[in-house]
Amino acid sequence: MVQIPQESVAKTVENTAGLVQTRHNLLYPGQNSGAKRLKRFFADIVANALVVFIRLITAPRAIWAGSEPVPRRRVYFANHTSNADFVLIWGILPAYLRRQTRPVAASDYWLKSALRAFAGRDVFRAVLINRDKDNRDPEEDPVAKMAAALEDGDSLILFPEGLRNLTDEPVLPFKTGIYHLAKRMPEVDFVPTWINNLNSVLPKGEVVPVPLICTVTYGAPLHIKPNEERDAFLGRAREALQALAAQTEGR
Incomplete structure (x- = not known):
């Protein structure tokens, strides 16, 4: 049985990014011209390496049950049990969809170090959310940031349960953000997305089976x-995800 540490995905991103950045610093010391283009190039290298990595350790399979992999603006809202959830959803998408799909993630995690910030901002192009309601500026409003990304033509990966679900409940009650986003962007597809088995890859703990x-x-x-009222929409969205879970288990 293969075993990997819990933070292996984040560490893989950081290590790969570090090697790429070191090579750039050696080849182009003090060079600023074309920095953004080079940074994007290196980010693409890391992204491709990460897609290969996640596909090797999880052998993922995408099932399109009620929607098709077409380039439309979407919010993929999913269950959340593992540190690697958004990486799997993002990595399993076809390349033409992956390029326009951005995870919604916590800024306090992805801005902890320069390399992690490179991964979050440049590799995943994450919409980084400040979870500290008491100490964030008005322009950091999470719904406004997500809506702006959708207005720019991007799709999003969102976990409406909030934190990881470590309970026996298949799906926890949803936070209200998804409702406010749907109300603000009524033309956008909200696609229920069920991840099965990933909790066996990266659950809470130090060492896990693959x-x-x-x-x-x-x-x-x-x-x-x-x-549509808030509670009605949140209940309907949660029920759609629960139904997808039951459908998946019945396969």
């Missing part, structure tokens, strides 16, 4: 209804 296969099932898209 399963033979992971599946990511993309369900039928939802849209907010005219005048």
Whole structure:
């Protein structure tokens, strides 16, 4: 049985980014011209390496059940049990969708170090959210930042449960952010996305077993209804994800 440490995905990103950045510093000391282009080039190298890595350790399979892999603006809202959830959803998408899909992630995690910031901002192009409600500026409003990304033509990966679900409940009650985003962007597809088996890859703990296969099932898209109340939409979205889980387990 193969074993990997819990933080292996983050460490793989940081180590690969570090090697690439070191090579750049040696080849181009003090050079600033074309820095953004070079940074994007190196970020693409790390992204491709990470896609290969995640596919090797999880042997993922995408199941499109009610939606198709087409280039539309979408919010893939998913269950959240593992540190590697968004990496798997992002990595299993076809390249033409992956290029326009951005995870929504916590800035306090992804800005801890320069290399982690490079991974979050440049490799994943994450929409980084300040979770400290009491100490964030108005321009850091999470819903506004997510809506701006969608208005720019990007898609998002969102975990409406908030923190990782470490309970026996399949899906925890949703936070209200997904409702406010749907209300602000009613034309965008909200696609329920169920990850199966990934908790066996990177659960909480130091050492974990790697399963033979992971599946990511993309369900039928939802849209907010005219005048739909918050609790009604949150309940409907959660039920769609729960139904997708039951459908996946029945395969």
